[in-house]
Structures are given as C-alpha cells and as structure tokens.
Amino acid sequence: MPRDTIVLLGVNHKTTPLAIREKLAISGGYDHSLEVLSKLDGIKECYLLSTCNRVEVLFTCREPTECSNGVLEMLFADAATGDDFEKYVYQYQDEAAVEHLFMVAASLDSMIVGEAQILGQLKEAYRYASNHKSSGFVLNKLLHKAFSTAKRVRTETGIGASAVSISYAAVELAKKIFGDLHDKKVLLIGAGEMAELAAENLVGQGVAEVVVANRTLQRAVTLARCFNGYAVALEEVLGQLEQVDIVISSTGATEVILNKDDVRGVMRERRNRPLFFIDIAVPRDLDAGINELDNVYLYDIDDLNNVVEMNKSERDREAVKAERIVAEEKLKFTKWLENLVTTPTIIELRKMVDEVVMGEYQKTVNRINGLTESDKRSMEKMASAIAKKLMHHPLQYLKTDHHCVNQTERITVVRALFNLDNNESMK
Structure with a gap:
C-alpha cells in the first residue's frame, strides 16, 4: 500500500503582498485554525506556521490535489475570490516539501538569511500542533528533523554571524553603541519593507518595545501588532523621541522630516541620554546636522552599505555550507520516508512467521510428555531463533537498495513468495 503524500503549501514575503498575507483566514489563532484543518476531508496530519512574513500549512494525505484545494479555500476564505489566490501560492510535495521546510528552519528562506527568530516560531507552532494532536507519526519525525537540521547549520556554519542586509547592519550598529538591547525602546518611522526587516531583527535581539509611526495609521497598527508593539501618527514622532533609544527612519518622503533643531530640543528633555538614528530612506529623512549634537x-x-559589503562574501560562503547540510539531512529523511513503504510488509512477514513457528512449537510441546518448564523455554527460544534467521535475508532484501529492482517490485516479490495477501494456507 502506498504511503501518504507530504504536502507543504503557503505564501511568504517573496510571493505575496502584505495586504493579502494579513487577510489570511487564521484570525482565530492556531487552535481554531488547526481544528478547522484537521476536519478537512482527507487530511491525516497537519501543522500550521503563521508569522508576519509567511503562512504555511504542512499536511499528509492520500489525495494531494483535492486536499490542497480544501486547505487553500480555508486559508483564503477572506483574502481573495475565485482563483485569484493561486498566483500567490507555492506548493511542494514529498522530497521538495522536506527541502523547503529545512530551508525555512535553517533561515535560508528568510527575509534576512541567517536570522534566528524563525526557528523559535517553528517550535512554537509545533507546540500547538502537538497539543492539538494534529501532527502524528510522520510530521513529528519531519519537524524534529527540521529542528536538528537548523541546529546543525547554526553549529557548523557562521550563517548568522555577519550582517548582509541594510536593516540587519543597522541593528548591529545599535548593538555596538548600546551593547545589550534588551531594555531599549525602538521607534520605526515608516512601515514599509525596510522597517519590517529592521523590526524583525530588533525583536530577535530582544528589544523592550517597538513603536511604529506611519502616514497611514492602519499600516502602522498592522506592523506594530506583528511585534507586540503599538502605533502612533507621524505627528507624534517628536513626543516619542523623548522616550525611545533607537530611531529607524525609512519613509518615502521627498523632504527631510526631522531637522537638527527638532532633535536639539528633544535632547534637553532627555537630559542628554544617547539617541541613535539610522536613516535608511532614499532620499534621506533626517538632517545630516543631527550628527553634530x-x-x-x-x-x-x-x-550601512559599507558594513554590508564587507560581510556579504563571508555570508555567501557560509550559506553554501548551510545548503549542503540541508541537502544531507533531506536525503536522510527521504530514505526514512521510503522505508515506511516497506514497514507494513515487514510487520506482516514477521507476524506470519511468528504465528507459523509458534503454532508448530505448540503442537510439538503438546505431543511430548514429561517436558519441564525449562525444556519448553529452551524449545521456544530455539524456534524463535530459527524464525529470525529465516527472516534475515528477506528483510535485508526489502530494506536495501537494488540497482536492478525498485522498491515496489521488491515488496511484490516478498509478498508473493510468502503468500502474505492470502496466508491462510500457512496455518
């Protein structure tokens, strides 16, 4: 009997605009969404990952096309109509699904390659699936292998050591000025992709709070909610400068939004506590004279570009190592997955041989008078040892790759030789 298919489908920052991602029908949280997914026809096991940058569903089933349609309808219930959502979705099966999951866990598919936050998000999502009992034998094994793959990448490469994006470089500079960022408060001016990337990194470094200011307040609220922060209007920025430690500005304004005199007044109110500005807007948001205060x-x-360029070649070398580790671990899991197909035949073969051997043992014991309990135990051990030796070569034949005979043919041969599909005649 063929095994279930592993399917992974989803959307992320590369394929889908934020306006669509934020409307995906998982507003009820993990518990509600997993309950709905588990009840879909044909779904055997399922797991859901939801972050600001991606929503992915991993599941096993017998009918991938039908089940995928049901999952997509559930995910996009409030986001799109008709077939609109299809252009945003990526979908993988079996080996490709395993590879994608491992790439995500190892942070090779993130906005910022090498960032550490995604592994924690994967593990949190797994806790929900485990508590809900929606993940089972196959997905439990797959997810634990994803976690160990990510750990190998972290341990054996320097993938997370060097800043290779403008936003990440900004955070690295903040760490050089302040050291530990855990008690720092951050203000993002602008809520575009750059601000989102910066927030991703800052939260990963454990900042105390994130405040988002944007011309469109709703966009600010959406981004702030992703990082458990709060939103303010652009007109409130000066007041916020009195409270924050780090300011990252990335608006689309055509003129300077903060000048030297604005900040000078704020510094008096702050009693000259250090204030760190990072201007990643083009054209610049901040008056260059601010740096003179x-x-x-x-x-x-x-x-920031100078920092990034120095680190890019190093990160690229580490990414090659990380991808090699992912490929190795994918092959290991794929081999385990392939062996699942032989498991039912192995179980049936052992059961049939054990029944035959023990049946003959029992007949023999019943015919011989005067056997002690010790004699019976010795005979039982002997019968069991004979059974194991007889099964050794058939089991090796099933488990070992053959260049000339594929796995399906090997299973068919063993089942036919031992009459497993009609073994009544053996009894």
Whole structure:
C-alpha cells in the first residue's frame, strides 16, 4: 500500500503582498485554525506556521490535489475570490516539501538569511500542533528533523554571524553603541519593507518595545501588532523621541522630516541620554546636522552599505555550507520516508512467521510428555531463533537498495513468495 503524500503549501514575503498575507483566514489563532484543518476531508496530519512574513500549512494525505484545494479555500476564505489566490501560492510535495521546510528552519528562506527568530516560531507552532494532536507519526519525525537540521547549520556554519542586509547592519550598529538591547525602546518611522526587516531583527535581539509611526495609521497598527508593539501618527514622532533609544527612519518622503533643531530640543528633555538614528530612506529623512549634537549618533544608508559589503562574501560562503547540510539531512529523511513503504510488509512477514513457528512449537510441546518448564523455554527460544534467521535475508532484501529492482517490485516479490495477501494456507 502506498504511503501518504507530504504536502507543504503557503505564501511568504517573496510571493505575496502584505495586504493579502494579513487577510489570511487564521484570525482565530492556531487552535481554531488547526481544528478547522484537521476536519478537512482527507487530511491525516497537519501543522500550521503563521508569522508576519509567511503562512504555511504542512499536511499528509492520500489525495494531494483535492486536499490542497480544501486547505487553500480555508486559508483564503477572506483574502481573495475565485482563483485569484493561486498566483500567490507555492506548493511542494514529498522530497521538495522536506527541502523547503529545512530551508525555512535553517533561515535560508528568510527575509534576512541567517536570522534566528524563525526557528523559535517553528517550535512554537509545533507546540500547538502537538497539543492539538494534529501532527502524528510522520510530521513529528519531519519537524524534529527540521529542528536538528537548523541546529546543525547554526553549529557548523557562521550563517548568522555577519550582517548582509541594510536593516540587519543597522541593528548591529545599535548593538555596538548600546551593547545589550534588551531594555531599549525602538521607534520605526515608516512601515514599509525596510522597517519590517529592521523590526524583525530588533525583536530577535530582544528589544523592550517597538513603536511604529506611519502616514497611514492602519499600516502602522498592522506592523506594530506583528511585534507586540503599538502605533502612533507621524505627528507624534517628536513626543516619542523623548522616550525611545533607537530611531529607524525609512519613509518615502521627498523632504527631510526631522531637522537638527527638532532633535536639539528633544535632547534637553532627555537630559542628554544617547539617541541613535539610522536613516535608511532614499532620499534621506533626517538632517545630516543631527550628527553634530552631543550624544546623538546618525548613520545613513551609505554607512550601512559599507558594513554590508564587507560581510556579504563571508555570508555567501557560509550559506553554501548551510545548503549542503540541508541537502544531507533531506536525503536522510527521504530514505526514512521510503522505508515506511516497506514497514507494513515487514510487520506482516514477521507476524506470519511468528504465528507459523509458534503454532508448530505448540503442537510439538503438546505431543511430548514429561517436558519441564525449562525444556519448553529452551524449545521456544530455539524456534524463535530459527524464525529470525529465516527472516534475515528477506528483510535485508526489502530494506536495501537494488540497482536492478525498485522498491515496489521488491515488496511484490516478498509478498508473493510468502503468500502474505492470502496466508491462510500457512496455518
């Protein structure tokens, strides 16, 4: 009997606009969504990952096309109509699904390659699936292998050591100025992709709070909610400068939005506590003169580019190592998956041989008078040892790859030789 198919489908920051991602029908949280997924016809096991940057469903089934349609209808119930959503979705099966999951866990598919936050998000999602009992034998094994693959990548490569994006470089500079960021408060001015990337990194470093200011308040609210922060209007920025430690500005404004005099007044209110500005907007959002003020540090996109360029070649070398590790672990899991197909035949073969051997043992014991319990145990051990030796070569034949005979043919041969599909005659 063929095994179930592993299917992974989803959307992420590469394929789908935020306007669509934020409307996906999982507003009820993991528990509600997993309950709905588990009840879909044909779904055997399922797992759901939902972050600001991606929503992915991993499941096993016998009818991939039908089940995938049901999952998509559930996910996009409030996001699109007709077939609109199909252009946003990627879908993988079996080996390709395993590879994609491992790439995600190892942070090779993230906005920022090498960021550490995604592994924690995967594990949190797994806790929900485990508690809900929606993941089973296959997905439990697959997800644990994904976690161990990510650990290998972290341990054996320096994938997370160097800043290779503008936003990540900004966070690295903040760490150099403040050291530990855990008690720091961050203000993002602008809620576009750059701000989202910066927030992703800052939260990964454990900042105390994220505040988002944007011309469109709803967009600010959406982004802030992803990071358990809060939103303010652009007009409130000066007031926020009195409270925050780090400011990252990435608006689409055509003129400077903060000048030197604005910040000078704020510094008096702050009693000259250090304030770190990062301007990643083009054209620049912040007056270059801000950098002349005491205890104020301003870096622009050119400063950050210098940091990034120095680190790119190193990260690329580490990414090659990481992808090799993913390929190795994918092959190991695929081999385990292939062996699942032989498991029912192996179980049936052992059961049939054990029944025959023990049946003959029992007949023999019943015919011989005067046997002690010790004699019976010795005879039982002997019968069991004979059974194991007889099964050794058939089991090896099933488990070992053959160049000339594929797995399906080997299973058919063994089942025919031992009459497993009609073994009544053996009894």
